[in-house]
Every structure is written in C-alpha cells, then in structure tokens.
Amino acid sequence: MTERAETGADSDPSLANEAETRRSADSSERAYNTIRKLLVEFKLKPGERINEVQLSRSLGVSRTPIREALNRLASEGFVSLTPNRGFFVRSLSTEGLLDLYELRSIIECAAFKLMCERADDSDLDRLRRYWEAIVDVYRDQPPDIILAEDEGFHLLIAELSGNPELVGQLSSINARIRFIRRIQIEHPSHDKAQITSHSAIVEAAVKRDAENGAKLLREHIEMTVSATQQALKDALLKVFAPDNGADLKRRRRVRDL
Amino acid sequence: MTERAETGADSDPSLANEAETRRSADSSERAYNTIRKLLVEFKLKPGERINEVQLSRSLGVSRTPIREALNRLASEGFVSLTPNRGFFVRSLSTEGLLDLYELRSIIECAAFKLMCERADDSDLDRLRRYWEAIVDVYRDQPPDIILAEDEGFHLLIAELSGNPELVGQLSSINARIRFIRRIQIEHPSHDKAQITSHSAIVEAAVKRDAENGAKLLREHIEMTVSATQQALKDALLKVFAPDNGADLKRRRRVRDL
DNA sequence: GAACGCAATAGTGTCGACACTTTCTTGACG
DNA sequence: CGTCAAGAAAGTGTCGACACTATTGCGTTC
Structure with a gap:
C-alpha cells in the first residue's frame, strides 16, 4: 500500500493509500507497479507460478526489488x-470475489453513516460538486478514467468519514478488484445504472440520510456483483481460450478459478 | 499477513490469517515474528528509526530477510x-487508535450479523462451547492467554460469518492493536466487564438476535476504548520515563504520539 | 508398458559487497 | 557566538553469487 510519486509513464489510475508510507520511483517501486499491472491485466494468469528470474530480466533489475514488490503484493492479497516454491498468482474464485465485494459493502456503508454524522456542510458539498463535475462526461470516458472517477467518488466518501483506516481498507480492496471492475466496465452488460445510483447517493448524503444512503450504497454494490460475475466468466474464457487445448496443466488451472 | 508454522519458541498468541499464504520457519519468517514482537512490546519505540544493520546483527541474519520482514510490516501498517531514509516505527496516536477500534467495531458487528444469517445451529453451538470452555478460568490466566482467548472468541465469530476476508481483516487489526490490548489487560482498570459482555453476546448469538448482538458488540468494544486510552497513556509514560530528560530528540518523539 | 528412483536442471532463500544518499562532524568564516 | 560548508561516517538500495530445495527428464527395473 503506497502512495506513488507518479512517474507519468504508466498511467493506471493511482490510488491514495496508507497515509504515512511514501516511496520514491526507485526500482522496487517501479517493480511493484509493473507487476501489479501485469496481475491486473491478466498478463500473469491466476494460479500461475511467478518466475523471479524471468521477471527480473524483463524488468531489467535484479531479483531483490522483485522480491520486495512480491512481498508487498502478498501482504495485499494479490499473490501468495x-x-x-515461490510466489503464485492468487486465483480469485467467484466465491472470493463475493467475499471481497461483501467486505467492500460493509466498509462503504459504515463510511457513509459516519460521514453523515461527522462531515460538515462544506464537505458534503464537496462530494456533490465532485460528482456533478464528472457526471456529464462520465459515460464517454475510456474505461480507466471511468474506473478512476468511480473509485474517487467512493474514496471521497471514505475520506469524509474522518477515519483514515477506512480509506486505507477501501483502497486496498479497490486495488484487488480493480481488474474485475475494469472488465465489467468494458463488458456489454455495463449500463448507466451506476450513474443514477451515484446521483441518488449524493442526494442522500446532502440530506444526511444515513440509513437510506447506506441502503442505496449496498444495493449499488450488490447490483454490480452479478453483472461482474458474468463479465468475469467471459473474461476468463477469453484469457484462457487462445491456447486452450494445448496442455492439461493449463486446463487444471482454469478449473480452480 | 501470514499463517505461521509455529516454531514453538516464541509464544505470542498466533493468529490465523490470510488463508492461502503459507511460510515456513525460515529466516525471513523468524525475522518477521521477532521484529513484530519488538514492536508490540515497545522494544522499538514509536517514531524511532529502524536500523537494518543493527537488527540483522542482533538476529544473526543478513539484511535481506530483515528487509523482507520490514516490507511486510509496512504493508500491515506497523512501520512506515x-x-x-529507511523504516520507522509507526507511532500510533490516540486518534489513530480510535480509528482502528472503530474499524474493528464495524468489521465485528457486520460479522456478527452475517453469522446470525448464515451459521447453522452446530456452528453457533461451537461458539457457545468455545466461550463456556474458557469462561471459568478466563480471569486467572496470564495476560497473553487472556488475550489469545479473547481474540479467538472474536475471530470465531468472524469465521462463522462465512467470509474469510473478514477473518483476515480482523486478524490484521488485532495484530496492530495487540500491544495496546496487552497493556490494557495488565492495567488496574481491567475488570471483569468483558466476561459478562461475552456471555451476553453468546446469548444473542444462539438466539440469532443480530441487532441486539451487534449492539452489544459495539458497546463491548467502545467500553474498552476509554479504558485503553488511559492504559496507553500510562504505558507510554512508563516506556519513555527512564531516559526522559536525556535529550530533546526523544522528547519530540513523545509529543507526536 | 508402467512405476520407481536417480541425476540434471531450474528456482528460491540468503549472503556479502558496493554505489549512492542522508546524516553527523568538524572547522572556517562572518 | 552562530551559521554555513565540506568532508567523514553511517545507512539504505541494489546487485551478483552461492547454497539448498523442488522439479523435471531419463534410464532402469519389474
């Protein structure tokens, strides 16, 4: 969990994280970002064993920073x-996905309630303005932007709860399900329900209607889960299809997803 | 976050963690446990800079496993x-402590509710039996045992929620506030209110009274917070007292706690 | 032809060394 | 007497190497 001193080069949506810890753009940090990107984009496939030497060669650094990055990713649940025997890409089962979304729902609902109690009017107005500033162009953006803006919206709620731990937790969860959400956003099933949800949530927020807002959030999140499950299946098919009948090992990996 | 292949030697209460990841009792793992222990026991003082060379010498290993351990501890929020410039012991401010307890309360209440929905009768009976098995001797145990049993009780609730992510989160939170709780248990303010709380929670659980149980849990946790704050102050005083007037640097460190 | 064991290979875990950065010390200067 | 600067010391970040473990491939035996 780290705040990045943006290099500008690799442009996946950054995430504000675990406050006090800062890292510069050194080898270790670059390795972390690159590997996480590989994971998020399914370049490293679930269940696969990660070869440190190979990675270190392709990133042009020694194994030390690679291992540091992998250790961090292990703590964050990306790899095991x-x-x-080494590091393995953690396969996110459908069940595991549901668990993660459930956790997210718990955190976000709690954050919303706390925000209603604690945030002052200007804070709530900030939330409203944040959403209004992006709502008009929301749908026309490329997936990465949509994702970043959506995460930003939810993270802002967490921030306004006044509890930085909630922000950290949500950031971590977001990172782990980002690749799924990305897939879902690109999937045909993605529609504009999200937009109306967010608007309703903002409305509840400015009214400080904790109960209703939490309910809306819960439904908002649950709504995406089923759509996401379908998107996930399609994505996995796509990922494993190309070299499908090739060997049995790979088949076996598909099974335990 | 790691499940330990218990070495038996250092016996602080283990915690079941982040499922899939396993580590053997190699240098890196030993380093992790040892350093975390140092942190938990205030041997490494909040705000202090951690000297890798010094640590590696005192543990009799090279800096590599030390750094791996520190990276993990950074991901878990123990150090930054x-x-x-290196790793620093993260100072847990009173405010930060409250945030952490708040998060814990959120997770536990949610877990309790889910448990009421999902656990079958034999599960709930398991919870009841777990508590009944320890309640009689609970108060007479040494602090470490009390702590382990208490954490075990709460973790069992999380397990019975059926969501392993909740178990992982709670484990992580427990680890971070363990040293505080340990202090609180040893502090004169610690009384048997905890025992009656737990009994009431078990009662609500077997009745599947989600709302009431969650309320009891929340109160149970909130109750300990104020007591803990006092205990924390005393502990910090104790820790920093010996060499207090020595230099200004150390004084400065006390301030930002 | 299949199962077993052994050798060869690949890969992880740890180490000591070195380059580069930060911090401390010392001494000159205002 | 305090401030600043340059050099020395301490400490981190990364590397390549080596020891040990797991895996693979091959040959042997039944």
Whole structure:
C-alpha cells in the first residue's frame, strides 16, 4: 500500500493509500507497479507460478526489488507465497470475489453513516460538486478514467468519514478488484445504472440520510456483483481460450478459478 | 499477513490469517515474528528509526530477510518506509487508535450479523462451547492467554460469518492493536466487564438476535476504548520515563504520539 | 508398458559487497 | 557566538553469487 510519486509513464489510475508510507520511483517501486499491472491485466494468469528470474530480466533489475514488490503484493492479497516454491498468482474464485465485494459493502456503508454524522456542510458539498463535475462526461470516458472517477467518488466518501483506516481498507480492496471492475466496465452488460445510483447517493448524503444512503450504497454494490460475475466468466474464457487445448496443466488451472 | 508454522519458541498468541499464504520457519519468517514482537512490546519505540544493520546483527541474519520482514510490516501498517531514509516505527496516536477500534467495531458487528444469517445451529453451538470452555478460568490466566482467548472468541465469530476476508481483516487489526490490548489487560482498570459482555453476546448469538448482538458488540468494544486510552497513556509514560530528560530528540518523539 | 528412483536442471532463500544518499562532524568564516 | 560548508561516517538500495530445495527428464527395473 503506497502512495506513488507518479512517474507519468504508466498511467493506471493511482490510488491514495496508507497515509504515512511514501516511496520514491526507485526500482522496487517501479517493480511493484509493473507487476501489479501485469496481475491486473491478466498478463500473469491466476494460479500461475511467478518466475523471479524471468521477471527480473524483463524488468531489467535484479531479483531483490522483485522480491520486495512480491512481498508487498502478498501482504495485499494479490499473490501468495509458498516456502521454497515461490510466489503464485492468487486465483480469485467467484466465491472470493463475493467475499471481497461483501467486505467492500460493509466498509462503504459504515463510511457513509459516519460521514453523515461527522462531515460538515462544506464537505458534503464537496462530494456533490465532485460528482456533478464528472457526471456529464462520465459515460464517454475510456474505461480507466471511468474506473478512476468511480473509485474517487467512493474514496471521497471514505475520506469524509474522518477515519483514515477506512480509506486505507477501501483502497486496498479497490486495488484487488480493480481488474474485475475494469472488465465489467468494458463488458456489454455495463449500463448507466451506476450513474443514477451515484446521483441518488449524493442526494442522500446532502440530506444526511444515513440509513437510506447506506441502503442505496449496498444495493449499488450488490447490483454490480452479478453483472461482474458474468463479465468475469467471459473474461476468463477469453484469457484462457487462445491456447486452450494445448496442455492439461493449463486446463487444471482454469478449473480452480 | 501470514499463517505461521509455529516454531514453538516464541509464544505470542498466533493468529490465523490470510488463508492461502503459507511460510515456513525460515529466516525471513523468524525475522518477521521477532521484529513484530519488538514492536508490540515497545522494544522499538514509536517514531524511532529502524536500523537494518543493527537488527540483522542482533538476529544473526543478513539484511535481506530483515528487509523482507520490514516490507511486510509496512504493508500491515506497523512501520512506515521513507525512501533512502529507511523504516520507522509507526507511532500510533490516540486518534489513530480510535480509528482502528472503530474499524474493528464495524468489521465485528457486520460479522456478527452475517453469522446470525448464515451459521447453522452446530456452528453457533461451537461458539457457545468455545466461550463456556474458557469462561471459568478466563480471569486467572496470564495476560497473553487472556488475550489469545479473547481474540479467538472474536475471530470465531468472524469465521462463522462465512467470509474469510473478514477473518483476515480482523486478524490484521488485532495484530496492530495487540500491544495496546496487552497493556490494557495488565492495567488496574481491567475488570471483569468483558466476561459478562461475552456471555451476553453468546446469548444473542444462539438466539440469532443480530441487532441486539451487534449492539452489544459495539458497546463491548467502545467500553474498552476509554479504558485503553488511559492504559496507553500510562504505558507510554512508563516506556519513555527512564531516559526522559536525556535529550530533546526523544522528547519530540513523545509529543507526536 | 508402467512405476520407481536417480541425476540434471531450474528456482528460491540468503549472503556479502558496493554505489549512492542522508546524516553527523568538524572547522572556517562572518 | 552562530551559521554555513565540506568532508567523514553511517545507512539504505541494489546487485551478483552461492547454497539448498523442488522439479523435471531419463534410464532402469519389474
């Protein structure tokens, strides 16, 4: 979990994270970003074993920063580590996905309620303005932008809860489901329901209607889950299809997704 | 976040964590446990800069496993990393403590509700039996045992929610506030209110009274916060007292706690 | 032809070394 | 007497190498 001193080069939507910790754009940090990108974009496939030497070669750095990055990613749940066998891309099962979304729902609803209690009017107005500033062009943006703006909206609610731990948790969750959300946004099933949801949530916020707002949020999140599940299936098919009948090992990996 | 292949040697209460990831008792893992222990026991003082070379010497390993451990601890919020300056013990302010307890309350209440919905009767009975098995001797145990049993109780609720993410989150939170809780347990203000709380929570659980149980939990957690704050102040005083007037640097550190 | 074991290979875990950055010390200067 | 600067010391970030473990491939035996 790290705030990035943006390099400008790789432009996936940044996320404000775990306050005090800062890193510069050194090898370790670059490795972290690059590997996470590979994971998010399915370049490293779920269940796959990660070869440190290979990675270090392709990134042009030694194994040390690679391992540091992988350790961080392990702490954040992207990969898992088996002693003497190495790091593996963690396969996010449909079940695991539901668990993550459930957690997200819990955090966000709580954040919303706290925001209603604690935020002053100018804060709530900030939320309203944030949304109004992007709502008009929201649908026409490229996926990455939509995603960043959507995450920004939800993160702002977390910030206005006044509890930085909630922001950190939500950031971490966002990072882990980002690749799924990205897929979902590009999927035909993605429609503008999200937009009306957000508008309703903002409305509840300015009225400080905690209960209703939390309910809307919960529904908003639950709504995306089923759509996302379908999108996920399609995406996995797409990822594993090209070299499908090739070997049995790969087949086996598909199964445990 | 890691499940430990218990070495038996250092016996602080283990915590079941982030499922898939496993580590053996290699240097890196030992370093992680040892350093976390140092942090938890205030041997490494808040705000202090961590000297990797010194640590590596005292643990008898090279800096590599030390750095891996510190990176993990950074992801978990124990320490922070400033580029080219190193790792620092993260100072847990009173405010930060409240935030963490608030998060814990959110997670636990949600877990309780989910447990009421999803757990079958034998699960709930397991919770009841867990508590009944320890309630009689609860108060007479040494602090570490009390702490472990208490964490176990709350973790079991999280497990019975059926969402492993909640277990992971709670484990992580527990780890971060453990040293505080330990202090609180040893503090004179610690009384048996906890025991009656737990009993009432179990009662609500077997009745599947989600609302009431969540309320009890919330109160249970809030109750400990104020007591803990006092205990924290005393502890910090104790920690920084010995070499208090020594230099100004250290004084400055006390201030930002 | 299949199962087993052994050798060869690939890969992780840890180490010591070195380059570069930050911090401390010392001494000159105003 | 305090301020600043240059050099020395300490410390981090990264590297390549090596030891040890897991995996793969091959040959042997039944």
